[in-house]
Amino acid sequence: MMTVSVSPLRRALARVGAQEDLNFLLTNRLPRRLATRFMGWFSRIEQPLVRDLSIATWRLFCDVDLSDAREARFPSLHAAFIRALRPGARPIAADPAILTSPSDAILGAHGRIEAGRLLQIKGLSYRLIELLGGDAQLAEAHEGGSYATLRLTAGMYHRFHAPHDLRVESVRHIWGDTWNVNPIALKRVEALFCRNERAVLRLRVAEAGHAVTLVPVAAILVAGLRLGFLPEGAALRRTGGQTLPCTARLAKGDEMGWFEHGSTIVVLAPAGFTLLPDLTEGRRLRMGEPLMRLPPAAQAG
Structure with missing residues (x-):
């Protein structure tokens, strides 16, 4: 009975560990500076097709909410990344304490x-x-x-x-x-x-x-x-x-x-x-x- 209950748990933990290892490998074992410079260049491309595909891919893999952005459209992926908010979108706790x-x-x-x-x-x-x-x-x-x-x-x-x-x-x-x-x-x-x-x-x-x-x-x-x-x-x-x-x-x-x-x-x-x-x-x-x-x-x- 112990074997039946523990074995699925071990397999689940092993899967989680493998997924984490893959995530770490993909996001850290590549040339980090080179990838960062490339992303800085690519995200600034102001070509409509590149922009639309980039933002769509970004939204596919990330939890992105642009409904509170000041602008409705963006010239590039970079502009969407650094978007400003519409006035009042973030109430500020006024208490001086x-x-x-x-x-x-x-x-x-x-x-x-x-x-x-x-x-x-x-x-x-x-x-x-x-x-x-x-x-x-x-x-x-x-x-x-x-x-x-x-x-x-x-x-x-x-x-x-x-x-x-x-x-x-x-x-x-x-x-x-x-x-x-x-x-x-x-x-x-x-x-x-x-x-x-x-x-x-x-x-x-x-x-x-x-x-x-x-x-x-x-x-x-x-x-x-x-x-x-x-x-x-x-x-x-x-x-x-x-x-x-x-x-x-x-x-x-x-x-x-x-x-x-x-x-x-x-x-x-x-x-x-x-x-x-x-x-x-x-x-x-x-x-x-x-x-x-x-x-x-x-x-x-």
């Missing part, structure tokens, strides 16, 4: 930053200082704080927005690889977020002096990151990893930038910030929905 999700996303690993480490996925952690490109002072500022990993899938809205009234203090681009950031890759590649190309955006929220950091992480087919508030945003890779001072002020919900496909944003907050208790891994969030609660002193400010 709330830090909102900067993007549409699936909530991944989240919790408290302890001993300088964060979970990448259950059972696998990475060092915060490595994610931040060796910035020990910034890593220390977030010790004991909260973090949330927000994964943007290929079909999601790809722009990200200010999670609170804030000023941007600095931006730093960190060169890296373009591993896929889906759960299959997260289980197989140690410290994946610390390997990929990314940017570190240092923010101050609510005029209370609290440091919040956003780390947008690029991925295969995605490694284009644009920051609308920064003149150098169109050429971050040319900054050579320098920290770029910034004085931009943004209101809650203002657009900050966009990915050119889909990827991940790691949200880092200092001690005193708490994640909303009803948030669970795998939950789909929309930009502007509550993510964290500010410390009481910050709320009073």
Whole structure:
């Protein structure tokens, strides 16, 4: 009787494992940079037949909803990827005690930053200082704080927005690889977020002096990151990893930038910030929905 019940389970697990191995092989064992450059070129082709077939293929393999887009038609696949939303499509939680999700996303690993480490996925952690490109002072500022990993899938809205009234203090681009950031890759590649190309955006929220950091992480087919508030945003890779001072002020919900496909944003907050208790891994969030609660002193400010 035990053999009859366990054998189908083993076969099912084996099939899942084989599918995950194939997914990992197809999305990571090809020339990632070459594939990403090709996709960047191909997606910008503004030929109607190429555009229509590309968008149709994209919608076939991804859960894409263009009903809330500002435009009804797009000149290219790339334009559809980076679409803007029609006004009012994403209500913003106005409560000043709330830090909102900067993007549409699936909530991944989240919790408290302890001993300088964060979970990448259950059972696998990475060092915060490595994610931040060796910035020990910034890593220390977030010790004991909260973090949330927000994964943007290929079909999601790809722009990200200010999670609170804030000023941007600095931006730093960190060169890296373009591993896929889906759960299959997260289980197989140690410290994946610390390997990929990314940017570190240092923010101050609510005029209370609290440091919040956003780390947008690029991925295969995605490694284009644009920051609308920064003149150098169109050429971050040319900054050579320098920290770029910034004085931009943004209101809650203002657009900050966009990915050119889909990827991940790691949200880092200092001690005193708490994640909303009803948030669970795998939950789909929309930009502007509550993510964290500010410390009481910050709320009073």
